Amino acid sequence: xxxxxxxxxxxxxxxxxxxxxxxxxxxxxxxxxxxxxxxxxxxxxxxxxxxxxxxxxxxxxxxxxxxxxxxxxxxxxxxxxxxxxxxxxxxxxxxxxxxxxxxxxxxxxxxxxxxxxxxxxxxxxxxxxxxxxxxxxxxxxxxxxxxxxxxxxxxxxxxxxxxxxxxxxxxxxxxxxxxxxxxxxxxxxxxxxxxxxxxxxxxxxxxxxxxxxxxxxxxxxxxxxxxxxxxxxxxxxxxxxxxxxxxxxxxxxxxxxxxxxxxxxxxxxxxxxxxxxxxxxxxxxxxxxxxxxxxxxxxxxxxxxxxxxxxxxxxxxxxxxxxxxxxxxxxxxxxxxxxxxxxxxxxxxxxxxxxxxxxxxxxxxxxxxxxxxxxxxxxxxxxxxxxxxxxxxxxxxxxxxxxxxxxxxxxxxxxxxxxxxxxxxxxxxxxxxxxxxxxxxxxxxxxxxxxxxxxxxxxxxxxxxxxxxxxxxxxxxxxxxxxxxxxxxxxxxxxxxxxxxxxxxxxxxxxxxxxxxxxxxxxxxxxxxxxxxxxxxxxxxxxxxxxxxxxxxxxxxxxxxxxxxxxxxxxxxxxxxxxxxxxxxxxxxxxxxxxxxxxxxxxxxxxxxxxxxxxxxxxxxxxxxxxxxxxxxxxxxxxxxxxxxxxxxxxxxxxxxxxxxxxxxxxxxxxxxxxxxxxxxxxxxxxxxxxxxxxxxxxxxxxxxxxxxxxxxxxxxxxxxxxxxxxxxxxxxxxxxxxxxxxxxxxxxxxxxxxxxxxxxxxxxxxxxxxxxxxxxx
Numbered sequence: 001x002x003x004x005x006x007x008x009x010x011x012x013x014x015x016x017x018x019x020x021x022x023x024x025x026x027x028x029x030x031x032x033x034x035x036x037x038x039x040x041x042x043x044x045x046x047x048x049x050x051x052x053x054x055x056x057x058x059x060x061x062x063x064x065x066x067x068x069x070x071x072x073x074x075x076x077x078x079x080x081x082x083x084x085x086x087x088x089x090x091x092x093x094x095x096x097x098x099x100x101x102x103x104x105x106x107x108x109x110x111x112x113x114x115x116x117x118x119x120x121x122x123x124x125x126x127x128x129x130x131x132x133x134x135x136x137x138x139x140x141x142x143x144x145x146x147x148x149x150x151x152x153x154x155x156x157x158x159x160x161x162x163x164x165x166x167x168x169x170x171x172x173x174x175x176x177x178x179x180x181x182x183x184x185x186x187x188x189x190x191x192x193x194x195x196x197x198x199x200x201x202x203x204x205x206x207x208x209x210x211x212x213x214x215x216x217x218x219x220x221x222x223x224x225x226x227x228x229x230x231x232x233x234x235x236x237x238x239x240x241x242x243x244x245x246x247x248x249x250x251x252x253x254x255x256x257x258x259x260x261x262x263x264x265x266x267x268x269x270x271x272x273x274x275x276x277x278x279x280x281x282x283x284x285x286x287x288x289x290x291x292x293x294x295x296x297x298x299x300x301x302x303x304x305x306x307x308x309x310x311x312x313x314x315x316x317x318x319x320x321x322x323x324x325x326x327x328x329x330x331x332x333x334x335x336x337x338x339x340x341x342x343x344x345x346x347x348x349x350x351x352x353x354x355x356x357x358x359x360x361x362x363x364x365x366x367x368x369x370x371x372x373x374x375x376x377x378x379x380x381x382x383x384x385x386x387x388x389x390x391x392x393x394x395x396x397x398x399x400x401x402x403x404x405x406x407x408x409x410x411x412x413x414x415x416x417x418x419x420x421x422x423x424x425x426x427x428x429x430x431x432x433x434x435x436x437x438x439x440x441x442x443x444x445x446x447x448x449x450x451x452x453x454x455x456x457x458x459x460x461x462x463x464x465x466x467x468x469x470x471x472x473x474x475x476x477x478x479x480x481x482x483x484x485x486x487x488x489x490x491x492x493x494x495x496x497x498x499x500x501x502x503x504x505x506x507x508x509x510x511x512x513x514x515x516x517x518x519x520x521x522x523x524x525x526x527x528x529x530x531x532x533x534x535x536x537x538x539x540x541x542x543x544x545x546x547x548x549x550x551x552x553x554x555x556x557x558x559x560x561x562x563x564x565x566x567x568x569x570x571x572x573x574x575x576x577x578x579x580x581x582x583x584x585x586x587x588x589x590x591x592x593x594x595x596x597x598x599x600x601x602x603x604x605x606x607x608x609x610x611x612x613x614x615x616x617x618x619x620x621x622x623x624x625x626x627x628x629x630x631x632x633x634x635x636x637x638x639x640x641x642x643x644x645x646x647x648x649x650x651x652x653x654x655x656x657x658x659x660x661x662x663x664x665x666x667x668x669x670x671x672x673x674x675x676x677x678x679x680x681x682x683x684x685x686x687x688x689x690x691x692x693x694x695x696x697x698x699x700x701x702x703x704x705x706x707x708x709x710x711x712x713x714x715x716x717x718x719x720x721x722x723x724x725x726x727x728x729x730x731x732x733x734x735x736x737x738x739x740x741x742x743x744x745x746x747x748x749x750x751x752x753x754x755x756x757x758x759x760x761x762x763x764x765x766x767x768x769x770x771x772x773x774x775x776x777x778x
Contacts, residue, residue: 202233202276202388207343208381211409213358213371215418216453216637220349221358222372222463227283227345230259230292234278236337237270243315243327250334255280258291270337280338282363283345292338299333307331346372352462354421356476357414357455357635359583360463369474371412371635373583378639381409411640415451420444423755425456427748428730432458435713435744436736441478441614442748444756445727447622447718450631450652452615453726453756455479475584482586482611483712483733486698487542487680487741489607491666492620493551494539496568498665499658502553505665507535508776515545520599522548525697525740537774540672540679542695544606551605562593562601569604571657572620572630574612579632579652588612607698618729621716624670625692625724628663629656667692671721671769678774683746684717686754688764692724693717693749695741700734710734715745719753720765728753 213222237247244250248270252263259266259281269278281288302308308331317323346361359370366380367373384406424442432440444454457477461469497503511531514521524543531543538546555561569575575590589611596604603609615633623630632652640646658666670692673679680695696714701707716729730745730752738744756762 204277204341204386204388206384206386206404206406207365208383208406209344209408210346210365210381211379211411213379213412213414215414215416215421217418218413219418221354221414221416222346222348224344225347227285227343228289228340229279229343230255230281230284230288231339231341232270232278232280233276233337233339234270234272235276239326242332242334242336243312244329244332245326247332247334250329250332251338254295254334255292255338258288259284283343283365285345289340292335292340296333296335296338299335303331303333305331348463350418351464352460353418353425354416354455355460355463356457356478357416358463360466360474369583370476371414374581375412379409379412381642382407408642410642413637413640415453415635415637416455417453417759419759420756421454421456424454424752425458425460427751428456429458429460431744431748432732435732435738437732438734439477440730440732442752443478443614443618443729444752445618445622445633447625447724447727450619450622450633451637452633452635455635476582478614479578479580479582479585480613481733482588482613483731484608484610484698484701485612485617486607486696486712486714488617488694488696488714488716489610489612490539490542490547490605491624491670491694492569492572492574493547493565493605494535494669495624495658495662495666496554496565497535497550499568499662500554500564503535503550505534505536505669505772509533509535509538509546509549511538511543511546511549513545515548517548517602518598520602522602532776532778534773534776536669536672536772537678539669539694540676540774542680547606548602558601559593562596565605566590566593568657569610571655572623573616574610578613578615578619580615580635586613588616607696611701614729614731617714617716617731618727621693621718621729622727623657624663624666625718625727626663627660628658629654667721667724668770668772670694670717672772672774674717675769675771676774680740680742681715681717681746683742684715684749686719686750686757689719689757690721690765690767690769691717691719691753692721695746697739697741711739713739713741713744715741715749717749717753719757720762721769722765722767725760725762726753726756728756
C-alpha cells in the first residue's frame with residue numbers, strides 16, 4: 001500500500017539514508033511529517049502529478065494523514081539536468097488541476113501536521129529545490145510530453161424554458177390540424193363526400209340469368225353460359241391519369257384484334273366523358289378474357305420497373321424539380337383501365353335445330369327473333385345493380401356498397417320433339433336443294449291437342465353465328481309467309497258443302513273443260529275431256545272446275561254462296577291469327593264476301609284469291625282429323641319459375657267447325673287422294689298406315705312485284721286415317737325442278753310422317769282404306 005503523498009514534497013529517503021540530489025548543491029529538505037512516518041522513504045516517482053506553471057497559490061489547510069508505514073520501493077535516482085530557464089507565456093495550456101485529496105481522520109493521535117504554505121511544484125512533479133525562491137529562473141528538467149486536456153464540463157440550458165418552447169410549437173401544429181379537421185368534417189364534409197363518392201364508387205348493372213328454352217323432353221335448345229363483358233373506366237385514360245396523351249389509341253390498338261372491333265370505335269368509347277363505366281364488348285368467351293388478362297399482366301410488369309417508378313414519381317411535378325409531363329411508352333400500361341365483368345352468354349347447343357322457331361338474341365342479350373323475342377320479358381328476368389368502391393381499378397372490400405340482386409328468368413318448355421324436328425328439318429332442307437326452290441317449311445302437329453311437334457324451315461341459320469346468315473333467313477317463314485294455298489284449300493269448300501247437306505261424297509259432278517264464268521275461262525291443271533266425277537273424285541283429282549260447281553250449291557245466289565263459304569273459312573281460322581302470338585306472324589288474307597268481285601268469287605273455293613300461312617293450313621287438316629273440332633295450335637308446353645315450380649300452359653281453345661260425320665266423310669275422301677290410282681298424292685302413301693291428305697299446286701304471288709310468278713307446291717295430310725294422331729304439312733316456294741305438290745312434297749310428307757309415327761310408337765292401321773269411287777258413268 002502506497003503512502004499518501006504530502007503536498008509540496010516527495011517524502012524522505014529514510015529507507016536508504018542516501019540524500020536526494022538537488023540542483024546546485026541545495027540540501028534536501030526534511031519535514032516533520034517525513035520523520036514521523038517511521039523513517040520509510042516514499043518512491044521518487046510515486047504519485048507524480050503534471051507540472052503547473054509558476055503561479056502564486058493560496059495556502060490551504062491540509063488534513064491530517066495517517067502515518068501508517070508504506071511498503072518501501074526502490075527509488076530510481078535520476079540526476080537533474082540543469083536547463084536554462086525559459087520564459088513562459090502568461091496563458092499557456094495548463095494541465096488540469098489535481099483533484100483535492102479527500103480529508104481522512106488522523107489514525108495516529110500524536111501525529112499532527114502543522115499548516116504550511118503550499119509550494120510551487122516543478123514541471124516534473126517534484127517539489128521545488130529547497131532554498132530556491134519562487135518565481136526565480138532556474139534550469140528546468142527535460143519536460144514530459146503534454147497530456148490530453150480533459151473536456152470542459154457542459155453547462156445545461158434551463159429545462160423549463162425548453163419545455164415552454166416545445167409546448168408552444170406543438171400547440172400551433174395541433175391548432176392547424178384541428179382547424180383543418182373542422183373544415184373537412186363539418187364545413188365541407190357533404191361536398192367532399194359527394195365528390196369522393198362520384199370518383200370512387202361504380203354503379204354496375206347485374207345481368208339476370210336468362211331462362212332456358214328446352215324441347216318437350218327437357219333438353220336445352222337455348223341456354224345461358226358464363227361469359228364476360230369487357231369494360232373500361234374512361235377516367236383512367238385521360239393524360240393526367242395515364243401519363244400519355246394517346247392512351248385510348250394505344251389501348252384500342254391492343255384490343256381491336258382480340259375483340260374483333262374497329263380501333264376507332266374502341267378509342268371513342270375510351271374517350272367518353274363524365275362516366276366511370278363503359279362496356280367495350282359484351283358476352284365474350286373465357287378465351288378472350290384470358291387473352292386480355294395475360295396482355296395486361298405483361299404490360300403491368302413492364303411498367304413496374306424501377307426506372308418507370310422513378311418517372312412516375314416525377315410526373316406532373318415542377319420543372320425545377322426535374323418533373324415530367326409524360327411517361328415513356330414502355331412505362332405505360334394502356335390496359336390498366338380495362339376490366340372484365342362476369343355475365344352470361346346465350347348459346348344454342350343444337351346449333352340450327354329449330355332455330356327459326358326458337359329465334360336468337362342480339363348483341364345486348366335481348367330477344368331479337370322467334371320465341372326469344374316473343375317471351376323476352378319472361379326469359380330475361382329482372383336486372384340487378386351493385387355499387388362498390390374502387391381504387392386504381394380494384395375493389396375496396398372495406399368501403400361498403402350496395403347490392404340489388406338480379407332475378408333469374410323463367411325457363412320455357414316447348415312442345416317440340418327434338419327427334420321429329422331433326423327429321424323434318426333434314427327432309428325439307430334436302431328437298432329445297434333438290435328442287436332448286438327459294439325456301440320451304442314442314443310442320444308436324446298433334447291433332448288431339450294442337451301442339452306443334454316440329455316446325456322446320458329451310459334455309460335455316462345457326463344462332464351461334466349470325467354473321468353467316470342472310471336477313472331473309474332469320475325469320476320463321478312457316479308463320480310469317482302468306483301464300484295462296486291452292487288445292488289444299490278445297491278441303492274447306494268440300495267441308496262446307498257436306499256440312500250444310502248440299503251434297504254428299506257420291507254426288508255426281510260433270511266437269512267440263514274449260515268452265516266459263518263471266519268473262520273468265522277456268523281450267524284444271526291438265527287439259528281433259530268432260531269428266532264425270534263423284535264429289536270424292538273432284539277432291540281426289542283436284543279439279544278446279546268441279547270445286548267451283550260444288551261451291552255454287554252453297555246458296556241460291558252467288559252472293560249467298562259466297563257468304564256461307566266465307567263463314568266456314570273463318571271457322572277454320574283463315575284470315576286471323578293462329579293464337580301463337582309469334583313475332584311477325586301473318587294472319588293471311590281473306591276479303592269480306594261483298595268484296596269477292598268478278599273472278600275472285602270463283603277462285604277462292606279452289607284456293608286462289610286468299611292467302612294463309614303454313615300453320616293455318618296445317619290446322620285445317622288437324623281439325624278434320626280431330627273429328628271436326630279445331631284446337632288452337634301451341635308451341636309452349638309450360639314454364640319453370642326460378643324457384644323450380646313448373647306451370648303447364650293453358651290448353652288451346654277448342655271450337656267445333658264441322659260435325660263429326662262430316663269430318664269422317666272428308667277423311668275417307670282424302671284417303672282416295674293417296675290410294676286411288678287417279679289421285680294426285682300417291683307418293684305420300686305409307687305401307688301399313690292409312691293416310692289421308694291433299695296436294696296443292698298454286699300460282700305464287702311474287703312479293704316483290706305483286707304479280708303471279710312461279711308456283712307454290714304443297715302436300716298436307718294426317719295418319720293413321722282410321723285413328724288420326726299426327727298432321728304433317730310440306731310447302732315449297734318457287735321450285736325450279738318441277739312444281740306439282742304431289743311430286744315435290746309427297747315424298748317429304750312420307751319421310752317425315754313415317755319417322756314421326758315410329759318415334760311416337762303409333763301402331764299401324766287395323767283396317768283397309770274404303771277406296772271411295774271417284775268416277776261415274778253417264
